[in-house]
Amino acid sequence: MLMNIAINDLDQIVGIKQVERGLACNCYCFECSEPVVARKGEKNEHHFAHSSNKESCHINPESILHKFAKQVIMEKKCVVLPPLPETDETEAKNWQFSSLVAEQAVGSIRPDLLASIDNEMLFIEVAVTSFVDTHKLNFIKQLSIKTIEIDLRELLKRKVCIPSDEAKQFILEQVDNKKWLYPEAKKPDDPLADWLSTTPLPEINTNHVADDSEKAQSKLPNSYVKHRFIINNVWVDAWVFNDGGISVKTVSYNPEIIALLKQWSKEGGGRYTPKFKAWKYCNPFSHTVLLRLREMDTTPKL
Numbered sequence: 001m002l003m004n005i006a007i008n009d010l011d012q013i014v015g016i017k018q019v020e021r022g023l024a025c026n027c028y029c030f031e032c033s034e035p036v037v038a039r040k041g042e043k044n045e046h047h048f049a050h051s052s053n054k055e056s057c058h059i060n061p062e063s064i065l066h067k068f069a070k071q072v073i074m075e076k077k078c079v080v081l082p083p084l085p086e087t088d089e090t091e092a093k094n095w096q097f098s099s100l101v102a103e104q105a106v107g108s109i110r111p112d113l114l115a116s117i118d119n120e121m122l123f124i125e126v127a128v129t130s131f132v133d134t135h136k137l138n139f140i141k142q143l144s145i146k147t148i149e150i151d152l153r154e155l156l157k158r159k160v161c162i163p164s165d166e167a168k169q170f171i172l173e174q175v176d177n178k179k180w181l182y183p184e185a186k187k188p189d190d191p192l193a194d195w196l197s198t199t200p201l202p203e204i205n206t207n208h209v210a211d212d213s214e215k216a217q218s219k220l221p222n223s224y225v226k227h228r229f230i231i232n233n234v235w236v237d238a239w240v241f242n243d244g245g246i247s248v249k250t251v252s253y254n255p256e257i258i259a260l261l262k263q264w265s266k267e268g269g270g271r272y273t274p275k276f277k278a279w280k281y282c283n284p285f286s287h288t289v290l291l292r293l294r295e296m297d298t299t300p301k302l
Contacts, residue, residue, distance in 0.1 A: 002047035003029070003056045005064060005162065006036050013068050015163050016046045023051065030064065031057035061162070062128045065152055068162050069126045069171050070113055074100045079124070080173050080253040081148055083274055085185035090272045091262075092175045092253050097122070106143070109136050123147040125181070128156065132181055140182050151177040173253045175277060185274075227290075229297040232256055238293055246286040248293070249278035264289060 004016045006027035016038060019025035025038035029050060036048040049056065073079050078096045083089035097115040104114040106123075113124035123140065125132050127149055132140075140147050152170075154177060160167045227238045235251035250257050261279040264270060268285030272278075281289045 125149040147181040244283035247278045
């Protein structure tokens with residue numbers, strides 16, 4: 001299999017399109033660290049090759065993604081994170097770090113990234129195939145250090161190219177795949193206190209207007225009709241429940257849409273549900289919200 005990524009002299013993942021031809025690429029094999037040549041001829045597919053002409057190394061895509069995620073966050077020194085549990089925060093926000101160090105040992109653990117912000121330490125864990133285990137989590141709790149875990153399995157599932165702007169945006173701006181390990185959100189004393197918490201919010205693939213079968217389904221207890229819209233180039237999901245209420249959330253962070261949903265909540269009496277990072281609107285204003293979403297939708301029509 002041809003190698004289309006390598007490591008440059010700054011220890012960064014680069015694609016074959018990003019470098020100069022030949023040894024001028026000044027790159028090394030991701031797997032074995034041997035110098036590589038960028039072969040960019042006119043006939044064959046462009047790729048990296050070992051300078052010794054040995055066979056290409058097998059490069060684990062999970063390892064590439066793990067390293068790339070750390071690289072992206074360290075380059076930007078910022079990442080969008082969900083609201084911090086047990087605080088007054090209700091919306092995701094962009095965390096700007098003063099410094100970031102990769103794989104720095106802290107006692108018996110080695111967090112993927114050790115970030116500093118306002119003279120406070122923050123651990124960032126990047127999960128692709130392995131997640132923080134009980135031992136590591138218990139040590140984190142003993143240290144009382146804020147820790148976020150970023151789940152990147154979706155990028156592997158979608159086979160997103162690494163490196164790419166799409167992967168970079170997902171890592172930095174996606175919110176639903178990020179979870180605070182410490183502090184940990186407390187479970188509500190009464191699970192029925194929030195009507196939304198009793199209803200699962202499944203994945204949704206397409207935007208549609210409910211057909212007759214869905215309308216029939218919506219008459220059943222605790223049922224809903226699902227919609228997906230594209231607004232400002234961002235997916236916006238909506239669940240219309242049988243009681244007439246509607247729950248709306250953005251799939252990835254977009255401050256303009258979030259500000260709009262917040263404005264609507266003030267206008268029609270909606271409220272934010274931290275557990276699902278969604279805005280809930282009740283009748284009769286829920287109907288107005290759905291109409292507005294449909295008017296703003298830019299999903300290509302088949």
